[in-house]
Amino acid sequence: MNMDLLIPIIITLVGASTPILLAALGELVVEKSGVLNLGVEGMMLIGAVVAFAVTFSTGNHWLAIVCAALAAMASSMIFAFLTLTLSASQVATGLALTIFGTGFSALFGQAYTGKPIIIFDSMFPDELENHPTFRVFFDHSPLVYFSLFMVFAVWWFLNKTRSGLILRAVGENDFSAHSIGYSVVKVRYAAVAFGGAMAGIAGSCFPLLLTPQWAEKLTAGRGWIALALVVFAAWKPFRLLAGAYLFGLVMTIELYTKASGSMGLLPSEFWAALPYLATIIVLVLISLRRSGNSAAPACLGKPFMPGQ
């Protein structure tokens, strides 16, 4: 394969992977604290519509990303209040959050149907951005570099800082963490807020990076793929990076077969279904490898109710 074809493929692949990577990094931290938030898809949709609206009315991409993060974080606080303060079922509340986000984005997004925005493109000088070879490093949106930085930041936070240690302790053994004086609920609130902000930024990638047009449910289940990716990565940030790019590859194949019109022997619907099939296959493969000995945080999904 020649370089003229390979480089655009790599750039598309990295772009397609970025929202999944960002959302999955947020969810990884949430799950490490022992909370399972199934509302990722809904929070991403909220981030997407807010980012679109802010970009459309101000043209400021940075402001759009910040607003998307804040809006999705606010919605994650509904989840946190219900599950952490009122100890409601995390599965049911997460689903409710996804239904809420879907409705929210559809309601506020419909005003923007058919109105284009400007994509959040590379900020490097034109010589680097358009260089035949080096553009593979430079022709990316700032969101891409941010996602790569966050892989490292999340790894460093979880493994090299005291706060990260406390967060992991809360997720592995909430009662012990509680009895030596850490506030389990506060730590989990903070983790859920971080997950919400990351999902919001992930959602902002859809209008700012991938399709600068509003479409209902434009995240198309990517939030759920992010959830699967966290399991795939065995709750490790760098493995998450590899997993996200693997999914990016699958989605890029779909885009290229559609664009070139050469589907081969298979219909385009097969390629559209492939990322979801790949998710199932990947989940099967990891469970075969690990043979039941899961790397999940011990308290994942269980409500914390001290003194009972």
Added chain:
Amino acid sequence: MQIRLEKRLEPSKAMLYLTPIGAVLVTAIVGMIVFSLIGYDGIGAVREIFLTPILNPLKWQDLAVKSAPLIIIAVGLSIGYRANVWNIGAEGQYVVGALFGTAVALVTRDMSGPWILPLMIVSGMIGGMLWASVPALLKTRLQVNEILTSLMLTYVAIQILNYVVIGPWKDPMGFGFPQTRMFTDSQLLPRFIPGTTVHWGVPIAAIVALLVWFLMSRSVFGFQIKVVGAAPSAARYGGFSVNKTIWLALLCSGGLAGLAGVLEATGPFGRLIQSFPTNYGFTAIIVAFLGRLHPIGIVFAGLAMAICVVGGEVAQTTIKLPVAAVGIFQAMMLFFLLASDVLVRYRLRVVSRGDVEVAR
């Protein structure tokens, strides 16, 4: 003065059944305020969504028709949820049910006889079961999370539907529309009440709810489901197989979602079209919770949700409220219900500061 939560010795039965009603009422009030604040006619929205469908007798048949699939799917899901088996891919099983039914319809299109429709319905149920058996197999053999697999399969099912209605199953006389041919007379679900849109799916929904109620409260099967959900280790000790329960739960919920799918295809639709999936599978999740995972509760919850769906359509034409607003109402209902669960398990007590000090 401070409000404190006190744990009840036993969950309150009264609160268990009253809180869903409270959740609907609070949703209406909060919805009215929120929609007014963002510039819609909030009072009009609540009136059209919650009251018009009840007060206007012309809408009653719509309520019955819309609640039937919701009830059938939600009753199936409730079996799984009681056992902590989280099938959230009912939408996919619903679509596959319709696909299987339609496959029979296409094969039998030159035949006639009273056996065709029952055969379609049974194949629809088998289709739903097959689609749900994938998460069941992966969960029991490999401990793969059924939430993710059942949901991913929904996206796959919708792509299969897109493929067949655009490709091999497209009606050659359909002017290129993405749809199959109309079903023949022996393939269509007859009306239950002539002269209305109320088809046989409505009484079937009632029968399904009663049957599952009986099964859950009177049979070993129901007992096994409840024990596995409430106390998995006790269930193992008592000789109940957790894997068998997972299989049963997913086959029941998948089969019922498939049934709902084939009834919708042979009833209101009369053919398979690209816009066949209308979120019944996801809305039914809310219905299952709102009905407290109890078949009879689900009948009421299904009717309440149908009011919301029909009312949403009314509000769309009368006060130009976007359809998506209904989704927000539904999500709010579930949020308030989950929040009110705390009242089932706890008692609110207003205490003065002095009491708090003493308690410490």
